[in-house]
Amino acid sequence: MAQGKSNREARIRVFRRDEDALVLKAPNVEKILNLKKKYNLLDLVVLAKEGKKLSEQSQDAYTFRYGYVSFAGSERDLDLIWEDLCSDLGIIFS
Numbered sequence: 001m002a003q004g005k006s007n008r009e010a011r012i013r014v015f016r017r018d019e020d021a022l023v024l025k026a027p028n029v030e031k032i033l034n035l036k037k038k039y040n041l042l043d044l045v046v047l048a049k050e051g052k053k054l055s056e057q058s059q060d061a062y063t064f065r066y067g068y069v070s071f072a073g074s075e076r077d078l079d080l081i082w083e084d085l086c087s088d089l090g091i092i093f094s
Contacts (some may be wrong), residue, residue, distance in 0.1 A: 046089070
């Protein structure tokens with residue numbers, strides 16, 4: 001690595017499922033803000049709406065998206081943050 005260069009990178013990852021589902025629980029604004037602060041996220045958007053099926057929202061042709069996150073750090077750190085964030089998000093599907 002060249003001197004003065006950083007091994008940090010930025011990523012956008014999408015929360016998605018292979019199958020449609022009803023959203024039983026989604027994080028509120030306060031929880032989203034707390035997660036952004038906890039993980040030092042650049043952005044966190046939750047598209048899932050309680051009481052709605054994922055198919056009731058705009059989707060791509062292959063999966064059902066329910067949010068996305070933008071974050072920066074080392075590759076290893078980003079992978080760990082992603083794993084923790086997926087469980088901390090607390091979305092429950094039927």
